[in-house]
Amino acid sequence: MKTLLKLLLKTQHQRNHSGLAKTEKGMTLVELLVGAIMAFLIITPMLGFVVDMLNTDRREQVKSNTEQDLQAAVDFIAQDLSQAIYIYDGKGITDIKTQLPPNDLSKIPILVFWKRQQIKNTLPINNSIKPKDCDTQANVNKCNDTYVLSLVAYYQFKDNDTTWCQPSGGPCPTRIARYEIRDGVRNPYATDPADSYYSLSDIDKSKTRDAAFNQNFDFSKPTENVTTGAGFQNPEVLVNYIDHTNNSETELPATECKTALGDPTDPNDSTKKLDETTLRVTDTERRNSFYACVNTAKNIARVTIRGNSLRRLQANNAEFKTTSSAFFPTATVQVQGIGALGK
Numbered sequence: 001m002k003t004l005l006k007l008l009l010k011t012q013h014q015r016n017h018s019g020l021a022k023t024e025k026g027m028t029l030v031e032l033l034v035g036a037i038m039a040f041l042i043i044t045p046m047l048g049f050v051v052d053m054l055n056t057d058r059r060e061q062v063k064s065n066t067e068q069d070l071q072a073a074v075d076f077i078a079q080d081l082s083q084a085i086y087i088y089d090g091k092g093i094t095d096i097k098t099q100l101p102p103n104d105l106s107k108i109p110i111l112v113f114w115k116r117q118q119i120k121n122t123l124p125i126n127n128s129i130k131p132k133d134c135d136t137q138a139n140v141n142k143c144n145d146t147y148v149l150s151l152v153a154y155y156q157f158k159d160n161d162t163t164w165c166q167p168s169g170g171p172c173p174t175r176i177a178r179y180e181i182r183d184g185v186r187n188p189y190a191t192d193p194a195d196s197y198y199s200l201s202d203i204d205k206s207k208t209r210d211a212a213f214n215q216n217f218d219f220s221k222p223t224e225n226v227t228t229g230a231g232f233q234n235p236e237v238l239v240n241y242i243d244h245t246n247n248s249e250t251e252l253p254a255t256e257c258k259t260a261l262g263d264p265t266d267p268n269d270s271t272k273k274l275d276e277t278t279l280r281v282t283d284t285e286r287r288n289s290f291y292a293c294v295n296t297a298k299n300i301a302r303v304t305i306r307g308n309s310l311r312r313l314q315a316n317n318a319e320f321k322t323t324s325s326a327f328f329p330t331a332t333v334q335v336q337g338i339g340a341l342g343k
Helices: 002-023 029-081 090-099 256-260 322-327
Strands: 084-087 107-124 143-157 174-182 236-242 269-273 290-295 300-306 330-336
Touching (some): 029 107, 029 236, 090 107, 107 174, 107 290, 107 300, 256 290
Antiparallel strands (some): 084 107, 107 143, 290 300, 300 330
C-alpha cells in the first residue's frame, strides 16, 4: 500500500512538471527584430528632440552671456567716461594717433579722453609725513585724497592671438582693451618747480608718474605733447567676442553720428555744422562693431559695441547677417563728461 502511494505521487509530479515545461517559451529572432525596430522608431525622434533642446539651450546661454558681457563693458565705459575732462573726436584722434601706444594696424584707438583719477589717502596734511606712511596706524586721518591727470584710450584689437580666438580658426573675433597713462602724485610742499614730484623713496611705486606721461601737455593745445611716445604699459582687456564682420550689412547710415548728437555746429563757426568724419571714430575698415560719436566741444560721447555670440560656438560662417542679428547683440551708451581740471 505504501509502495503504491509513492508511485502515484511520483507520477503526478512528473505530469505537472512536464506540463509546465511545455508552456514555457522564449522570444524568437523575428520577435527580437520587430522589438528592436519599434524601439528605434520611438527612441530616435526622442533623442533628436533632446539633442535639439540641448543645442538651443546652449545657443541661448551663449547669447545671454554675450549680452551680459556687452552690458558690463558699456557700464564700465560709462563710469570711466563720466569723469572725462576732454574727449577726442575723429579728427583729434587722427591728429594724435602717432603719439598713442605703438602704431599697429591691428590695434585701433576708438575712444580717447583725459580725466582726473582719484588717488585715495595719499596726500599728507604736512611735510613731516610721507605718502608711503599714510596707511600706518600713527598717521590715520593725517592724509587726504588727491587727483592726478590720466589719459585713457580704448582700443579695438584685431590680431589672431589664439588665447582670445576660441574655437580656433578664422577670422578671430576682435576684443576691446584699455590703456591708461597716468601722472604721478605731486608734492605740494616742493620748493623746486622743476622737481614737483615726490621721490621714489617717499611714495609707493604704483603712485608714481608713468613713463609715457608727458609733463608738457597743455589743454590749450590738446593735440601736442600728448605722450612721451615710449614706456607704454600693457593694456587690460575689457571684453572679447566683438564682431569682425565686414560687409554691406554692417555699414552705418551716412549721418549716424550727426543724428545721434543732434547735428552739432562747429564751435569755431556757428554757421557751419560738424561733418560726420569729424564726429565719428571707427576702425579703418569701417566694420563698425565698436565705434564712438564724439562732440568734443560739449564733452559728449556715444559709444556702441556689437558682440558676436555665434563666434563662441563656431569658427567659420560666424559673420553678421540681418537674418541672424539675434546672435549679434548691441549695447550703446551716451555720456557727458563732467570732470574738471581743479587746482
